[in-house]
Amino acid sequence: MKRRHIITWLLPVLSGVVGVGAWYAVRAATGLQSWILPTPREIMAAAWTEHATLLRAAGATALGALGGFLAASAAGLGIALGLGGARWLRTGLYPWLLVLQMTPVIVLAPIIVLWAGPGLPGIITVTFLISFFPIVVNTTQGLLSAEANMAELLQMYGATRWQDLRLLRLPVAMPYFLAGLRIAATLAPIGAIFGEYLVGNAAGGTGGLGFLVYVYNTQIKIPALFATGLVSCLLGFIFVAAVAWLSWAVLHRWHDSYERPDH
Amino acid sequence: MSDQPPIVQFRAVTKRFGSGPVVLDAITLAVTAGEFVSVIGPSGCGKSTLLRLVSALSPVTAGALAVEGRAPVEAREHLAFVFQEPTLLPWLTAAENVELPLRLRGVPAAARRARADALLALVRLRDAAPLYPRQLSGGMKMRVSIARALSREPRILLLDEPFGALDEMTRNHLNEELLDWREKAPFTALFVTHSVAEAVFLSTRIVVLAANPGRIHGEVAVAFAGSRTAELRERPEYFAKVAEVTRLLHAAEAGAPA
Numbered sequence: 001m002k003r004r005h006i007i008t009w010l011l012p013v014l015s016g017v018v019g020v021g022a023w024y025a026v027r028a029a030t031g032l033q034s035w036i037l038p039t040p041r042e043i044m045a046a047a048w049t050e051h052a053t054l055l056r057a058a059g060a061t062a063l064g065a066l067g068g069f070l071a072a073s074a075a076g077l078g079i080a081l082g083l084g085g086a087r088w089l090r091t092g093l094y095p096w097l098l099v100l101q102m103t104p105v106i107v108l109a110p111i112i113v114l115w116a117g118p119g120l121p122g123i124i125t126v127t128f129l130i131s132f133f134p135i136v137v138n139t140t141q142g143l144l145s146a147e148a149n150m151a152e153l154l155q156m157y158g159a160t161r162w163q164d165l166r167l168l169r170l171p172v173a174m175p176y177f178l179a180g181l182r183i184a185a186t187l188a189p190i191g192a193i194f195g196e197y198l199v200g201n202a203a204g205g206t207g208g209l210g211f212l213v214y215v216y217n218t219q220i221k222i223p224a225l226f227a228t229g230l231v232s233c234l235l236g237f238i239f240v241a242a243v244a245w246l247s248w249a250v251l252h253r254w255h256d257s258y259e260r261p262d263h
Numbered sequence: 264m265s266d267q268p269p270i271v272q273f274r275a276v277t278k279r280f281g282s283g284p285v286v287l288d289a290i291t292l293a294v295t296a297g298e299f300v301s302v303i304g305p306s307g308c309g310k311s312t313l314l315r316l317v318s319a320l321s322p323v324t325a326g327a328l329a330v331e332g333r334a335p336v337e338a339r340e341h342l343a344f345v346f347q348e349p350t351l352l353p354w355l356t357a358a359e360n361v362e363l364p365l366r367l368r369g370v371p372a373a374a375r376r377a378r379a380d381a382l383l384a385l386v387r388l389r390d391a392a393p394l395y396p397r398q399l400s401g402g403m404k405m406r407v408s409i410a411r412a413l414s415r416e417p418r419i420l421l422l423d424e425p426f427g428a429l430d431e432m433t434r435n436h437l438n439e440e441l442l443d444w445r446e447k448a449p450f451t452a453l454f455v456t457h458s459v460a461e462a463v464f465l466s467t468r469i470v471v472l473a474a475n476p477g478r479i480h481g482e483v484a485v486a487f488a489g490s491r492t493a494e495l496r497e498r499p500e501y502f503a504k505v506a507e508v509t510r511l512l513h514a515a516e517a518g519a520p521a
Contacts, residue, residue, distance in 0.1 A: 149350045152320055156344055157364045157415070167363070171354045254354045254395045 038223035046223035047230065053212065054231050060208035062235060064120060065192035068127020069239070072184055075128070076135030077177065083136070084143025084169065101133045105191075109198040118199050123208065126195030131187040135180035142176025143169050175255055178247040185239040193232055209235075268332060269293035270419060270451050271317055276326035278312055286312050288476035289326070296418070299445070299452040301462035301469045303508070305516050309477025310455040311347075314421045317453060318344050330419070343417035343450075345425045349404035351396040351411075357403075358383060358392040361410045368415075375414075382410040385444060402433040409441070413448055420450045427457060435493065438464050442491055459512060463504045464495065471508070473515040480515035483508055 020040055027037055034042055047054065079097075083090045105126055116122040146168050154164050196210025209232050216225040252258040271294040278287040287309040294300050302310045315321040316328055319335035330338035343364070351360045358379045365375035383392050386406040396404055405425060412420060426434040438461055445452070456462050462469050466485050473480040485504055487495060495501050 147350075149346055149348060150352065153344070153346070153350055154367065156318055156320065156339065156342070157367045158339065159367050163367055167366075168352070171352070174354075254397065256397065260397055 035220055035222045038226055042223045043226040043230065046221070047227035050224050050227060054209075054227060057207055057209045057212045057228075058231050058235055061189065061192050061196065061210065061232075062238075064123035064195060064208060065127055065188040065235070065239065067120070067124040068191055068195075069131060069184060069188035071124060071128045072132035072135055072188070073181060076132045076180065076184075077139055079132075079136050080139035080143060080173075080177075081165075083140045084173070085165075090140070097133070097136060100129070105129050105194070106198065113199045122199040123192055123195035123210075126198065127188050127191035130191035130194070131184035134183040134187070135177065138180030138183075139173055139177040142173030145176070146172045175251060175257070178243070178250065181243045182240065182247065185243040186236060189232060189236045189239055267295055269329075270296040270331055271453065272327075272329045274327040274329075276316065276323050276328050278309065278316060278321070278324050285476040287316075288478045290477075290479060292470060292479065294451060294453060296451050297449070299454065299465055299467045301454045301456055301466040302472060303456055303459065303462050303469060303512060304472030304477070304480070305474045305512075306457075307477075308472040308474035310472060311423050312477070314344070314423050314453060314455055317419070318342055318421055320344075338419075340415075341418040343412035343415050343420050345409055345412045345420065345422040347424045347427060349396070349401075349408040351404055351407055353396050356393050356395055357388060357399065357407045360396070360407055361414055363411060364415045378414055379410075382414055383407075385413075385447065386410045386440070401429055402437065405429065405437065406440075409444070413444065413450075416448065417450050420452050422452065422454045424455050424457060426461065434458075434461065435496070439491075439493055441465065459505055459508045460496070463501060463508060464491065469508055471511045471515050473518055480518065481511050483511060 024039060026032075027039055030037075038046070079093075083093065108129065109126070112122050112125050116125045150168055151164070154168055159167070192208065193210040193213070196208035197213055198210075209228055212228050213225065216222075216228060248258065271292075273290045273292040276287060276290045277285060279285045290313070302313055304310055312321065316323055317330060317335055319339060328335055331341060351357075352363065355363065358376070361379040361382050362375045365378060370378075380389070380392065383389050386409060388403060388406055388410070391399060391403060391407070396407075399407065409425070426437050429437065442465065452465075454462070454465060463485055468482060468484050470482045471480045472478065483504070487498075487500060
């Protein structure tokens with residue numbers, strides 16, 4: 001057990017070291033300029049030089065991502081409750097949800113700027129559009145997944161519609177909802193950065209990592225661009241870790257995806 | 264006993280699902296309060312459907328079925344059902360599962376908690392109250408399931424092969440205990456099983472069904488002197504009764520068109 005634990009840490013570190021080594025080797029062999037392929041050291045140096053800007057931008061992006069994620073969670077759950085509760089809503093609305101999902105956000109961007117404005121509201125809207133679909137699909141599936149036996153048990157014991165939802169269907173749907181949140185958590189920071197890149201640089205935009213991508217690119221500050229990628233990645237990890245924790249807190253006592261507590 | 268009106272009465276009850284084959288054909292059966300009636304028969308004879316009709320989970324197609332003299336759905340509050348599987352809600356603790364029927368009925372938390380504790384003590388699972396279903400063995404889960412059914416203080420308990428998935432030792436223990444619990448909280452039982460031995464041990468009467476379509480082939484009254492404890496399984500009159508029911512069951516199977 002202990003040994004396996006060490007290996008799960010050691011192997012990724014080892015492959016990381018090999019990767020960085022290969023990186024330096026490629027740079028040395030090709031003699032590429034720093035503005036085409038910066039070394040990890042140059043990226044870290046750029047991150048340090050730009051750290052105030054990067055931090056401020058990360059804060060703005062986190063705000064947009066969180067806003068969009070929360071809106072997607074609430075709306076996703078609400079829409080799923082409607083879809084899971086009534087077959088006519090399911091057949092009537094599902095195709096249109098697909099249409100919305102299939103339309104690339106990049107096409108919608110000018111319309112979003114027009115309607116929601118170029119700042120935070122627009123970025124939240126883009127994040128929302130990118131991350132709400134997996135929540136709706138998963139949660140709807142979950143609400144429809146109660147075992148027939150359990151549904152009959154509640155029916156026999158005279159459960160009202162509300163009790164059936166509260167005591168059976170919502171708990172059954174919870175692992176599905178959380179799985180949807182997990183996907184949304186990986187999408188939300190990407191959505192916010194993408195949103196900033198699309199609408200954040202319009203007049204009145206508020207910056208953020210997506211806007212920095214635009215700025216560093218036009219200034220050809222390539223090491224700083226890599227550093228922006230690194231910070232975006234960290235932000236994504238924070239989102240995913242937060243949802244993983246929430247999932248653990250809600251499910252670990254009873255769900256089979258978590259180790260059984262001893263007694 | 265005979266002047267008492269039946270608590271469950273089937274009068275020429277027929278059941279078919281949609282336009283499919285007839286599942287139960289002209290079933291006439293009266294169960295008197297206090298009886299323990301087992302229903303046994305080959306697979307596909309409609310045993311489980313019989314219970315689903317009584318619990319109003321499924322409507323009768325033709326004939327009349329009365330529970331406590333009323334339509335089955337109106338008698339539901341005096342009824343409890345133990346399914347083939349424990350059917351415990353995995354996100355509730357053992358105690359919360361036992362409380363569930365009372366919770367649905369709006370009983371205050373403290374009162375239903377006290378009742379759940381008492382019932383878990385009855386089924387010898389006092390220490391399991393805070394555990395989740397996945398922490399319990401198959402036998403323990405079934406005890407919780409029965410405790411949950413008893414929480415409603417049912418007049419009629421419907422049991423659909425509740426011990427079918429358990430090993431024989433556990434099944435025997437639970438058979439003995441079921442009779443013990445029934446003495447403390449009396450109920451009329453309608454019990455579906457595949458096991459002749461189990462039916463003879465538990466019942467006051469055994470109804471044998473034939474299949475295709477499901478119909479009553481015959482019935483056997485079961486009475487033993489003295490109380491029914493584990494040693495009953497060693498007595499000659501017990502063996503004789505098992506043999507008698509087995510013969511009837513074989514005849515029911517042979518009579519069914521292939």
